Amino acid sequence: MPDDPQAQNDLSAAMTALGRNARAAAAELSRAPTGARNAALLAAAEALVDRERAILAANAKDVKAARAEGQDDAFIDRLLLTAKVVEEMALGLRQVAALPDPVGEVTDLAFRPSGIQVGRMRVPLGVVAIIYESRPDVTADAGALCLKSGNACILRGGSEALNSNQAIAACLAVGLKAAGLPEAAIQLVATTDRQAVGALVTMDQYIDMVVPRGGKGLIERVAKEARVPVLKHLDGVCHVYVDDGADLGKALRIADNAKTQRYGTCNTMETLLVAVAEAKAFLPEIAKVFVAKGVEMRADPGAMAFLPKGAAIAATEEDWYAEYLAPVIAIRVVAGLDEAIAHIAKYGSQHTDAIVTEHGPRARRFLREVDSASVMVNASTRFADGFEYGLGAEIGISTNKLHARGPVGLEGLTSQKWIVLGDGHVRS
Amino acid sequence: MPDDPQAQNDLSAAMTALGRNARAAAAELSRAPTGARNAALLAAAEALVDRERAILAANAKDVKAARAEGQDDAFIDRLLLTAKVVEEMALGLRQVAALPDPVGEVTDLAFRPSGIQVGRMRVPLGVVAIIYESRPDVTADAGALCLKSGNACILRGGSEALNSNQAIAACLAVGLKAAGLPEAAIQLVATTDRQAVGALVTMDQYIDMVVPRGGKGLIERVAKEARVPVLKHLDGVCHVYVDDGADLGKALRIADNAKTQRYGTCNTMETLLVAVAEAKAFLPEIAKVFVAKGVEMRADPGAMAFLPKGAAIAATEEDWYAEYLAPVIAIRVVAGLDEAIAHIAKYGSQHTDAIVTEHGPRARRFLREVDSASVMVNASTRFADGFEYGLGAEIGISTNKLHARGPVGLEGLTSQKWIVLGDGHVRS
Numbered sequence: 001m002p003d004d005p006q007a008q009n010d011l012s013a014a015m016t017a018l019g020r021n022a023r024a025a026a027a028e029l030s031r032a033p034t035g036a037r038n039a040a041l042l043a044a045a046e047a048l049v050d051r052e053r054a055i056l057a058a059n060a061k062d063v064k065a066a067r068a069e070g071q072d073d074a075f076i077d078r079l080l081l082t083a084k085v086v087e088e089m090a091l092g093l094r095q096v097a098a099l100p101d102p103v104g105e106v107t108d109l110a111f112r113p114s115g116i117q118v119g120r121m122r123v124p125l126g127v128v129a130i131i132y133e134s135r136p137d138v139t140a141d142a143g144a145l146c147l148k149s150g151n152a153c154i155l156r157g158g159s160e161a162l163n164s165n166q167a168i169a170a171c172l173a174v175g176l177k178a179a180g181l182p183e184a185a186i187q188l189v190a191t192t193d194r195q196a197v198g199a200l201v202t203m204d205q206y207i208d209m210v211v212p213r214g215g216k217g218l219i220e221r222v223a224k225e226a227r228v229p230v231l232k233h234l235d236g237v238c239h240v241y242v243d244d245g246a247d248l249g250k251a252l253r254i255a256d257n258a259k260t261q262r263y264g265t266c267n268t269m270e271t272l273l274v275a276v277a278e279a280k281a282f283l284p285e286i287a288k289v290f291v292a293k294g295v296e297m298r299a300d301p302g303a304m305a306f307l308p309k310g311a312a313i314a315a316t317e318e319d320w321y322a323e324y325l326a327p328v329i330a331i332r333v334v335a336g337l338d339e340a341i342a343h344i345a346k347y348g349s350q351h352t353d354a355i356v357t358e359h360g361p362r363a364r365r366f367l368r369e370v371d372s373a374s375v376m377v378n379a380s381t382r383f384a385d386g387f388e389y390g391l392g393a394e395i396g397i398s399t400n401k402l403h404a405r406g407p408v409g410l411e412g413l414t415s416q417k418w419i420v421l422g423d424g425h426v427r428s
Numbered sequence: 429m430p431d432d433p434q435a436q437n438d439l440s441a442a443m444t445a446l447g448r449n450a451r452a453a454a455a456e457l458s459r460a461p462t463g464a465r466n467a468a469l470l471a472a473a474e475a476l477v478d479r480e481r482a483i484l485a486a487n488a489k490d491v492k493a494a495r496a497e498g499q500d501d502a503f504i505d506r507l508l509l510t511a512k513v514v515e516e517m518a519l520g521l522r523q524v525a526a527l528p529d530p531v532g533e534v535t536d537l538a539f540r541p542s543g544i545q546v547g548r549m550r551v552p553l554g555v556v557a558i559i560y561e562s563r564p565d566v567t568a569d570a571g572a573l574c575l576k577s578g579n580a581c582i583l584r585g586g587s588e589a590l591n592s593n594q595a596i597a598a599c600l601a602v603g604l605k606a607a608g609l610p611e612a613a614i615q616l617v618a619t620t621d622r623q624a625v626g627a628l629v630t631m632d633q634y635i636d637m638v639v640p641r642g643g644k645g646l647i648e649r650v651a652k653e654a655r656v657p658v659l660k661h662l663d664g665v666c667h668v669y670v671d672d673g674a675d676l677g678k679a680l681r682i683a684d685n686a687k688t689q690r691y692g693t694c695n696t697m698e699t700l701l702v703a704v705a706e707a708k709a710f711l712p713e714i715a716k717v718f719v720a721k722g723v724e725m726r727a728d729p730g731a732m733a734f735l736p737k738g739a740a741i742a743a744t745e746e747d748w749y750a751e752y753l754a755p756v757i758a759i760r761v762v763a764g765l766d767e768a769i770a771h772i773a774k775y776g777s778q779h780t781d782a783i784v785t786e787h788g789p790r791a792r793r794f795l796r797e798v799d800s801a802s803v804m805v806n807a808s809t810r811f812a813d814g815f816e817y818g819l820g821a822e823i824g825i826s827t828n829k830l831h832a833r834g835p836v837g838l839e840g841l842t843s844q845k846w847i848v849l850g851d852g853h854v855r856s
Contacts, residue, residue: 379850422807
């Protein structure tokens with residue numbers, strides 16, 4: 001709580017106004033035809049290109065201030081916009097415009113014995129709040145996905161990117177205006193007051209879903225304080241299990257790709273499980289790859305026995321829970337499928353887990369019994385991604401079990417209502 | 429908080445044990461074939477029939493105690509079991525056994541440009557807690573739906589029905605045992621301590637969803653305290669709008685049925701909206717029906733002008749928000765579709781709303797723009813029901829916007845995970 005009750009009141013009034021405006025805009029958007037929403041996206045893309053210079057100037061201010069504050073290179077890297085990034089944002093808006101409209105899709109419409117027809121219609125959620133860190137390109141991306149799916153949105157980016165975000169949001173506003181849509185369809189929280197996040201995530205009368213995008217600290221804070229449903233992604237402790245009789249060529253390719261293609265992503269493998277029957281043949285080969293690429297191996301005694309001397313250190317209990325997001329991997333030898341499934345159930349994060357196997361029935365069991373958002377057979381965990389899954393866009397990856405699991409595209413920003421068609425039908 | 433810290437510790441330990449056992453049972457259930465779950469349901473049905481006498485004896489104890497406590501007739505009515513109710517419970521279990529298994533259904537499996545196949549598999553949520561009042565038949569019904577959908581469940585019925593619930597739960601346990609499934613798949617909370625509910629709805633490490641079934645007080649309490657997602661149904665302020673040029677024969681039939689077929693259900697119409705163009709012809713006719721059936725009318729000035737003198741009283745602002753659940757109706761004359769939609773958006777509860785119209789484009793607008801769980805054209809709001817919609821069962825009606833809206837059947841007790849099939853595919 002801030003010390004100044006007046007400041008608290010002002011913030012609260014400002015947030016309520018944002019919420020109320022968003023709710024009104026959502027009602028208008030729910031009536032807006034596909035064409036208007038697409039026109040707004042295309043006009044916003046044009047505005048981004050036209051105003052590139054102004055956007056870069058605003059960004060330069062943010063970068064300068066962040067440097068003065070002593071932010072590190074990685075932070076500046078995420079904050080920095082270039083002409084190329086602005087072009088990519090514009091391209092992103094055009095791609096979203098080209099996606100099929102999820103809103104209004106009617107499915108499963110069928111006659112019932114009573115004579116009524118019953119079906120489902122896909123509709124926007126209403127108002128979505130996106131809370132993110134100092135990555136200004138998220139402003140364009142998240143705003144576009146919400147608009148496309150007919151949702152009003154409230155964007156709260158990192159305070160260090162406020163000038164950049166305002167410059168980008170202004171382009172989105174140009175697009176909305178050009179298409180005759182309410183400007184409150186996409187609102188940026190203008191204050192840098194950290195209390196704003198707490199206010200947003202508790203306004204359940206105005207906001208239907210919150211999507212935090214950023215590091216674990218941000219997501220945990222939002223999840224803890226929220227009274228609004230949160231589409232959240234916590235840990236990504238992903239496993240690859242190399243089964244008895246696996247094709248070791250495939251296993252090598254998949255384990256290498258799942259670990260080393262990118263170290264910092266949530267769908268990167270963190271623990272490699274190997275059936276004891278394959279340990280002797282497989283572990284020395286994969287160790288060569290990891291050693292060559294500088295991946296630190298932390299092994300249980302069963303795995304250690306088959307790794308080159310000194311190549312690995314002993315894993316501790318914590319290693320099985322760890323999401324390294326770094327060139328480090330935990331390796332364990334298991335008796336077989338049952339032990340692999342039990343390990344994943346105990347230590348995993350229900351994100352993405354893969355089996356490498358040639359054995360049909362064991363693949364079938366793994367698919368059924370591993371309770372993760374993405375379960376894979378003979379494929380790299382790195383495929384867990386909205387674009388790879390054909391969603392055309394990705395608002396985030398969910399480790400929730402309700403509403404949406406795994407990569408979430410436009411569909412995750414909608415729900416289905418029931419529609420009933422009759423001709424004077426009554427219930428008897 | 430109870431005064432006795434020891435009692436609090438005991439309760440907490442007992443609830444944790446329930447949660448842990450449920451989680452373990454859920455893992456077993458996720459592997460159990462359809463046949464085993466159905467066999468358990470059929471054996472439980474048989475046990476209900478076999479043990480009818482013991483169930484009625486347990487129920488007689490509960491009824492006697494409730495009478496001694498001075499509970500009213502309506503309460504006793506809900507609590508009372510008869511031979512017929514026991515038979516119906518058994519029949520209900522057999523019907524659930526006969527429903528198609530939602531678990532494991534794979535949809536949308538398709539090849540992606542990378543060569544992987546991506547699809548979705550329907551899976552149980554895990555552990556579901558059902559919190560209900562003193563209606564012992566819910567024990568059989570809710571337990572059956574959770575079991576069928578592969579979820580372990582924790583049942584917390586009203587404390588006045590504890591003996592009855594235990595007798596019924598014992599039959600479900602017989603079924604589970606006969607089918608070789610873990611008895612902890614269906615657990616009944618044995619304590620009558622009211623703190624148990626608070627403990628249940630905050631155990632997010634063990635429970636994936638809470639379904640409160642009962643009056644508004646119960647649901648509000650659960651929603652307020654819960655840290656676990658709640659499948660909830662709050663108000664049902666349902667509207668029928670009679671449009672310009674509606675077929676007044678259909679309008680009369682639908683308004684009559686929507687209001688008077690049953691007064692106490694959530695899908696009963698509470699407010700009738702009439703386009704001004706039809707007010708003169710329609711209102712005197714529907715008034716005859718309502719007068720004949722003893723339905724109290726509360727009208728705005730526009731409607732009052734067309735109702736027989738003294739037949740209605742003046743509606744107040746509160747009437748438009750009211751869920752009467754009684755032979756009372758609010759009636760308002762509106763200019764047309766826009767005003768009707770605006771009224772529903774302002775005063776409605778996003779449950780079920782219907783338009784009576786012969787006009788295609790206005791029907792299309794109503795379907796699209798009314799943001800309710802069920803939106804109907806020329807049909808009675810009373811159709812908003814899992815059985816009428818063909819779900820085969822109903823765990824509840826949801827006014828949530830995420831996960832499941834409207835009548836919720838077995839599908840609402842499941843979610844979809846992604847499955848990916850490859851043959852050594854890696855991401856490039």
